[in-house]
Amino acid sequence: MTPVEPTVDARTQPEAAERVAAPPALAPALEATALVRSYGGVRVVDIDRLKVETGEMLAVLGPNGAGKSTLFRLLALLEPPDSGSISHFGKPVSHRDLAARRRTATVFQRPFLFQGKVHSNVSYGLRLRRLPRAEIRERVARALELAGVAGLAKADVRRLSGGEAQRAALARALVLEPDILFLDEPSSNLDPGLRRRFRDDLRRIVEQSGTTAILITHDRTEAMSLAHRIVLMKQGRVVQQGPAEEVYSRPRDAFVADYMGVETIWPGRVEREVDGLCTVRVSGTHVVEAVADARTGEEVGVAVRPEDVVIARATEGEPPATSARNRWCGAVVSVRMSGPLADVWIDLDGLLLHAVVTRPSVVELGIEPGARVFASVKATAVHLLTDREEGYD
């Protein structure tokens, strides 16, 4: 934080003049520090630090009750925090700062369209900003086009389907060409089929416009498919934040692993560590090899992503040829079909392993409860969860 000349903002916020931060070009689009919000004595949001770089899409992911929506309202300047500070592009902002709020736009889970026509909804924010009529007309048309509802400009909002209404709500925010776009579960009210198309369009639109976006979601698929970075929340606190791929493949603890879809987490102890290859003993009976950063003697959680498990039918004692370091034999406990994939649970003599295979493989390999199978997992695909406190910035 280097003090610079007071800017325009400092005039409206005299007390902020001293704290004006680095030049906007270098500053993150949004930064929150020591943000706390309590309701009835419970800390619903308690965040040390959260940063969103300019132009990136950040997903705030977490289960219901994690404080995501409250965090959303704080970050979007819809309500004040009990304590802590928020800055947009390096400048401290607050919910009283109308100019700062007008550089952002929000889309909620439900569209909350105002009575009347679609175009009057989309033009609402521009009318608040007192833009010339011709410009409003032109920008509304462009936003409706972008959101894929150009044909509905004159439609009464009550005649819209759920998907159309949410697209109209998106257009209403996009038309403002915000520096930061806030999206609170924008697709979770839509039917599954619509949801995917909406997400695809949302990603394209946000990428095209180059706006910084903050997405609140409880759906890891949505977070993975849209966001560059993920912040995972639990009970008001950030559990892990980092690039989406990293949070997915290198969960920090059992909660993150579980939330990111890992059902196989075995408690174990590192017996030996040689050049990053760890040998872990699990429940005394099994040995798992993992390429990980762990120390000899350390208690760890062994996490295996279901899609990293390769299954082969066990034929008369002969294990299949594979380069995978971990090979186990076991019996299928249950098979559950879900669309093109199937979840398979395998009992490895006391350890339960979760795998995902394609539907055709289930048929080809004859995977059914009771069947004997070989399961193999590469050492690089095994992730060790340690209890160590690490910086996760």
Next chain:
Amino acid sequence: MEIFTQSIAEAIRLVASFDRYVFQVMGLSLKVSGSAVLIGLVIGLPLGMWLGLSRFRGRGILVALVNTGLGLPPVVVGLFVMMMISRKGPLGFLSLLYTPSAMVIAQVILATPYITAITMSAVGSIPREVRLQAVGLGASRFQALMVVVKEARLSIMTAVIAGFGAVISEVGAVMMVGGNISAGGENKTRVLTTAIVQEARMGHFETAMAFGLILLAMAFAAVFLLSRLQEGPRGGWVKS
């Protein structure tokens, strides 16, 4: 039954011939009750919005008071206002007794609870997120409140019409503070309801009936307007 057919025929003739007396009385009725409702709106709309949108200690008591206000007996309100503005009362120096202003004051007290109560429940039924959404699109706090008013406008119009219906048809309060004075061909404080009482008492059933018809027509017009508003193309808050 002759009494009905005769007086109705005479009443229609009086209305149709723009009888000066009849129209003076009707005009004062509209003026007094119209002003009362407008003032009631100025008080009741912000009050109703405040009670409907915020949560604070003691709100329950205020809400109960407003709801009690819906059942205020007009004659008691009349008595109260009369005592306030009578020569010995605290506001006696204003010399308001037996003037249209006194009638307006009494009717404001009667109309305001209607407008407050209906506004309160109307804005309370609009999801909080509508206001947040407006703020999230760059509305100031005031502009966001205006969105709520706009979303609730149908109910607020209902409130106005209900309030108007309540005061234009009441007789107790205007009789107490207005005095039903009409002298020398000049109408001072006589309105439709007090005129009906007066004319009927004097046996002028046809004139009383003329006033009654006008009141009925007004009530009908109000209900008609209301139902048109409700089924109109720009009706209630539906889309969620």
